Amino acid sequence: DSGVTQTPKHLITATGQRVTLRCSPRSGDLSVYWYQQSLDQGLQFLIQYYNGEERAKGNILERFSAQQFPDLHSELNLSSLELGDSALYFCASSVISGGAGELFFGEGSRLTVL
Amino acid sequence: AQTVTQSQPEMSVQEAETVTLSCTYDTSESDYYLFWYKQPPSRQMILVIRQEAYKQQNATENRFSVNFQKAAKSFSLKISDSQLGDAAMYFCALNSGGSNYKLTFGKGTLLTVNP
Numbered sequence: 001d002s003g004v005t006q007t008p009k010h011l012i013t014a015t016g017q018r019v020t021l022r023c024s025p026r027s028g029d030l031s032v033y034w035y036q037q038s039l040d041q042g043l044q045f046l047i048q049y050y051n052g053e054e055r056a057k058g059n060i061l062e063r064f065s066a067q068q069f070p071d072l073h074s075e076l077n078l079s080s081l082e083l084g085d086s087a088l089y090f091c092a093s094s095v096i097s098g099g100a101g102e103l104f105f106g107e108g109s110r111l112t113v114l
Numbered sequence: 115a116q117t118v119t120q121s122q123p124e125m126s127v128q129e130a131e132t133v134t135l136s137c138t139y140d141t142s143e144s145d146y147y148l149f150w151y152k153q154p155p156s157r158q159m160i161l162v163i164r165q166e167a168y169k170q171q172n173a174t175e176n177r178f179s180v181n182f183q184k185a186a187k188s189f190s191l192k193i194s195d196s197q198l199g200d201a202a203m204y205f206c207a208l209n210s211g212g213s214n215y216k217l218t219f220g221k222g223t224l225l226t227v228n229p
Contacts, residue, residue: 002158033217043205043219056216090159103217105159 003027006091006106014114018079021109025072025093031055032074033094033103034066038087049074078111086113116141118208120220127196128228134181135191135223137206146210148182148189149217154202162204165189193225201227 003026013019025032034046036059045058049068060066063081068074078085088110092103117140127133139148150162165173165182172180177197181190193200206220 002160035217042221045216045218048216058216088157092159102161102164103159107156107158 002104002106004091004093004104004106006109008109009107010110012112012114013081015081015083017081018077019081019111021076021089023074023091023106026104029093029095030072031094031096032068033092034076035090035092036087037090081113083113086111116208116210116218118206118218118220120206120223122223124224126226126228129196129198131196132192132194133196133225135204137189137220139187139189139208141208141210143210146208149207150191151205151207152202153205163191196227198227198229201225
């Protein structure tokens with residue numbers, strides 16, 4: 001158990017809908033990262049937050065948004081969902097931002113868009 | 115931009131034998147970090163080993179070791195005395211984002227361990 005909690009573990013929804021994925025980082029970790037894993041794109045970095053502030057942005061679509069709250073949990077909002085958004089969404093956390101710090105991953109949220 | 119390439123989609127090894135997974139990368143940064151992550155069927159990504167680019171000595175963690183060739187931009191993972199529990203997808207990853215952490219992953223290598 002990495003200490004990173006993601007909910008829900010599985011989610012099935014329809015095209016055009018909006019969903020929210022939630023992540024609770026390990027106790028004491030200030031950085032939260034979101035990754036998308038799909039068969040064709042592999043693991044793609046989406047966005048990073050550090051202590052409530054956006055720190056880095058990757059290949060995140062404009063239909064997606066995220067935030068980190070004062071209690072350090074994070075939410076990833078996916079809207080106007082398309083079939084291609086079906087993927088495994090990982091949250092990870094770390095104590096520091098950058099460098100050789102280890103990322104601790106949650107078990108992921110499997111999103112299926114029908 | 116940084117890229118990571120894993121040229122072996124699948125590998126297999128006999129239990130107790132040694133296997134090497136290949137990884138090449140590209141970055142324009144001089145300061146970066148390399149990682150191998152393991153993803154078993156449970157889906158959770160687990161750090162196997164890490165290497166700081168400024169260190170010439172290859173990292174070792176028990177049965178796992180790396181061969182880091184900086185000039186060739188190569189970072190292979192050697193698993194010795196392979197165990198059934200080593201069966202998983204292995205991802206090579208690169209972070210050259212400085213204080214940011216934009217890990218770039220390779221496509222992965224699926225390792226099968228045969229009894």
